[in-house]
Amino acid sequence: MSFENFKVPYEVDKTYAKKVAYFSMEFAIHQPLKIYSGGLGFLSGSHFRSAYELRQNMIGIGILWKYGYYDQERNQDQTLDVAWNEKLYSFLEDTGIKFQIMVHDTPVWVKAWYLNPETFKTAPLFLLSTDLPENDYVSQTICHKLYDANVATKVAQFILLGVGGAKLIDLLGFDPELYHLNEAHGLSAAFYLYRKFNRNLEEVKKRLVFTTHTPEEAGNEKHDIWLCHKMSYFCGLEVDEVKTLTRDYGDQFNHSLVALRFAHVANGVSKLHGEVSREMWGKYEGICPIVSITNAQNWNYWADKQMYKFKDVGDDYGFDDRKWFLKKRAFEIVADQTGKLFDPRVLTIVWARRFAGYKRAGMIASDLQRFNQLVHSTGFPVQIIWAGKPYPMDFPAISEFNELVHLSKNYKNVAVLTGYELGLSKRLKQAADVWLNNPRVPREASGTSGMTAAMNGAVNFSTDDGWIPEFINHGHNGFVIPKADYANMHTHEQDQYDLDKLYEILTGQVIPLYYQDYNTWRQIMKNGMQDVRWQFESNRMAHEYYALMYNANQ
Structure with missing residues (x-):
C-alpha cells in the first residue's frame, strides 16, 4: 500500500x-x-x-x-530471572x-x-x-x-x-x-x-x-x-x-x-x-x-462472552459451570509452572499486576500468623496466586517477588507465576474469584486491571483508590477497604490500617459469603459484570x- x-x-x-x-x-x-x-x-x-x-x-x-x-x-531456585x-x-x-x-x-x-x-x-x-x-x-x-x-x-x-x-x-x-x-x-x-x-x-x-x-x-x-x-x-x-x-x-x-x-x-x-x-x-x-x-x-477483547450470555438469560447453572471451567483451564497454567494442583471449587484470590512498592504485592502475607490461618483453613479453604513483572532494575520490587516465591514453597495452595502479559492476564482474571488490589491511597492513578477482572466474573476487593471510588458499591458489586485519614498517617500506620481492614473484610464478609451464601456471591459477580460493561468500557x-x-x- x-x-x-x-x-x-x-x-x-x-x-x-x-x-x-x-x-x-x-x-x-x-x-x-x-x-x-x-x-x-x-x-x-x-x-x-x-x-x-x-x-x-x-x-x-x-x-x-x-x-x-x-x-x-526463572532461576534454578524459581526466583526471577x-x-x-x-x-x-x-x-x-x-x-x-x-x-x-x-x-x-x-x-x-x-x-x-x-x-x-x-x-x-x-x-x-x-x-x-x-x-x-x-x-x-x-x-x-x-x-x-x-x-x-x-x-x-x-x-x-x-x-x-x-x-x-x-x-x-x-x-x-x-x-x-x-x-x-x-x-x-x-x-x-x-x-x-x-x-x-x-x-x-x-x-x-x-x-x-x-x-x-x-x-x-x-x-x-x-x-x-x-x-x-x-x-x-x-x-x-x-x-x-x-x-x-x-x-x-x-x-x-x-x-x-x-x-x-x-x-x-x-x-x-x-x-x-x-x-x-x-x-x-x-x-x-x-x-x-x-x-x-x-x-x-475494551470489552470485546477482554470479556468472557459466554459468562455474559448466561448472565443475560438468567442461566445460573451455565454461569457457574462456565466460571468453574475458566478456573480449571487457568489452573493448568499454575500446575505447569509450579506443580501445584488447584481446585476450581475453592475460593481463589489473585493479585496480579506490575510489581511496584506502592502496590504492596505482599501485604496480605506481611502478617504471617494471620496469613497461615487464612491458607491453612479447612472450613473455608482459599487459594492464592501472585503474578507480575517488576521493572528489571527495580531491586526492591524484584526482592518482593522473590520473597513471595520462597514463601509459596511452604504451601500447596499458594503460587507465584511468571510471564505476566496480556495472555496470562486474561487467564488469571478468569481464574480469580477475588481480584485483590491494595495500593497505598492515593498513589494509584487508575489501576485498570480490576475492570477486566470484573469482565471475567471476578469480584473486586480493593483499597479505595484510582477508578475504584467510581465503581465499587461495597457488598453489591465488590468490596472496598474504607478510607482512613491517610494524609495524617505515617506510611507504616496506613499499611497497618489497610492490613487490618483487609483481613477483617476478607475473613468476616468475603470468604463466608462465598461458602455460605453462593447465590448472593453469584449476584455480586453479575452486578460487577453489569456495572463494568458500559461505564468502564473503552468505547x-x-x-x-x-x-x-x-x-x-x-
Missing part, C-alpha cells in the same frame, strides 16, 4: 472526523506484539481497539522494541519509509513499520525502529529495551518517539489537527513543532493535548536539562531559550510540567486522579486545564477523548 498522503484505511465516523496522532511509549495491542510493560500500554491498547470499533480518525505512534520490556523467566530475547514480527508491514533524526548531535536513521488495522482490529499504528545497519551500535540500541535504565538512552528514546514520530507524520502527509501525548515521553515532538511553526508557541499549544498518569510529583520524569540539550532533545534550541520558553528555570527539565504548559488541555485518568492532579500542579503558573477521563478497557473512554479533549474549546 502507499503511505503518501496517508489516510486511515476505513470510513471515518463524522463524529470523530478530527485527525489525531497519538504518541505512546507502549501499546498492549495483543499478546504476540510485545511492546508494552503495564497499565500505560493496556490503556493505549484498549483505546486503539475502541478507536477502530468507533471508526475514529486516529493514528498511533510508538516504538518497535527489539527485546520488548523483557522476558520474565530477566532475559532479553529478540522479537520477530512477520505481521508488521514495511512502510519503506526511512529518515534521519538528530540524537546527540548525530544523525540517526529511523525506519517506520506499520500495523494494519485489520491485523488486530485497531486504529492504524506506526512503530519506529533505529535497529538498522546504517546506524552505529549505540544508535541501534535506542529501540532495544522499553524504558532502558541508562538515562542517556532513555532520553534518546523520548527523542525517537517525539521528534521521530512528528517527523514521520510530516513524511506521511497525515497533517493531524491534534497531537495527543499519552504521558510526557513524547514531549520532544512539541519542540519539533515549535521549530516547524516558526517558533510560535501558540501554534503548538492549539495542537497539543496531554494525558498524565502519575499522581505524585516525584514520579514524573525529570532529567538534567544540559543532558537533554546535549542529546539534541530541544531540536537546536539553546538551554536559556528553553528555560524562558518553558518558564522552568531550574536545571532539572520536568517533562510533565512542560507538557502541562505546552498543551491546551490535559486529563487525569480517573475522577480522583483528576482532583489529585489539579491540586498537585495547581501551584504552578501557566498550567492548562486538567479534566478527568477515567481509564477503561466510552475513546468517545470522551473526542468530546472532552479533541473537540474542546481552546
Whole structure:
C-alpha cells in the first residue's frame, strides 16, 4: 500500500472526523506484539481497539522494541530471572519509509513499520525502529529495551518517539489537527513543532493535548536539562531559550510540567486522579486545564462472552459451570509452572499486576500468623496466586517477588507465576474469584486491571483508590477497604490500617459469603459484570477523548 498522503484505511465516523496522532511509549495491542510493560500500554491498547470499533480518525505512534520490556523467566531456585530475547514480527508491514533524526548531535536513521488495522482490529499504528545497519551500535540500541535504565538512552528514546514520530507524520502527509501525548515521553515532538511553526508557541499549544498518569510529583520524569540539550532533545534550541520558553528555570527539565504548559488541555485518568492532579500542579503558573477521563478497557477483547450470555438469560447453572471451567483451564497454567494442583471449587484470590512498592504485592502475607490461618483453613479453604513483572532494575520490587516465591514453597495452595502479559492476564482474571488490589491511597492513578477482572466474573476487593471510588458499591458489586485519614498517617500506620481492614473484610464478609451464601456471591459477580460493561468500557473512554479533549474549546 502507499503511505503518501496517508489516510486511515476505513470510513471515518463524522463524529470523530478530527485527525489525531497519538504518541505512546507502549501499546498492549495483543499478546504476540510485545511492546508494552503495564497499565500505560493496556490503556493505549484498549483505546486503539475502541478507536477502530468507533471508526475514529486516529493514528498511533510508538516504538518497535527489539527485546520488548523483557522476558520474565526463572532461576534454578524459581526466583526471577530477566532475559532479553529478540522479537520477530512477520505481521508488521514495511512502510519503506526511512529518515534521519538528530540524537546527540548525530544523525540517526529511523525506519517506520506499520500495523494494519485489520491485523488486530485497531486504529492504524506506526512503530519506529533505529535497529538498522546504517546506524552505529549505540544508535541501534535506542529501540532495544522499553524504558532502558541508562538515562542517556532513555532520553534518546523520548527523542525517537517525539521528534521521530512528528517527523514521520510530516513524511506521511497525515497533517493531524491534534497531537495527543499519552504521558510526557513524547514531549520532544512539541519542540519539533515549535521549530516547524516558526517558533510560535501558540501554534503548538492549539495542537497539543496531554494525558498524565502519575499522581505524585516525584514520579514524573525529570532529567538534567544540559543532558537533554546535549542529546539534541530541544531540536537546536539553546538551554536559556528553553528555560524562558518553558518558564522552568531550574536545571532539572520536568517533562510533565512542560507538557502541562505546552498543551491546551490535559486529563487525569480517573475522577480522583483528576482532583489529585489539579491540586498537585495547581501551584504552578501557566498550567492548562486538567479534566478527568477515567481509564477503561475494551470489552470485546477482554470479556468472557459466554459468562455474559448466561448472565443475560438468567442461566445460573451455565454461569457457574462456565466460571468453574475458566478456573480449571487457568489452573493448568499454575500446575505447569509450579506443580501445584488447584481446585476450581475453592475460593481463589489473585493479585496480579506490575510489581511496584506502592502496590504492596505482599501485604496480605506481611502478617504471617494471620496469613497461615487464612491458607491453612479447612472450613473455608482459599487459594492464592501472585503474578507480575517488576521493572528489571527495580531491586526492591524484584526482592518482593522473590520473597513471595520462597514463601509459596511452604504451601500447596499458594503460587507465584511468571510471564505476566496480556495472555496470562486474561487467564488469571478468569481464574480469580477475588481480584485483590491494595495500593497505598492515593498513589494509584487508575489501576485498570480490576475492570477486566470484573469482565471475567471476578469480584473486586480493593483499597479505595484510582477508578475504584467510581465503581465499587461495597457488598453489591465488590468490596472496598474504607478510607482512613491517610494524609495524617505515617506510611507504616496506613499499611497497618489497610492490613487490618483487609483481613477483617476478607475473613468476616468475603470468604463466608462465598461458602455460605453462593447465590448472593453469584449476584455480586453479575452486578460487577453489569456495572463494568458500559461505564468502564473503552468505547466510552475513546468517545470522551473526542468530546472532552479533541473537540474542546481552546
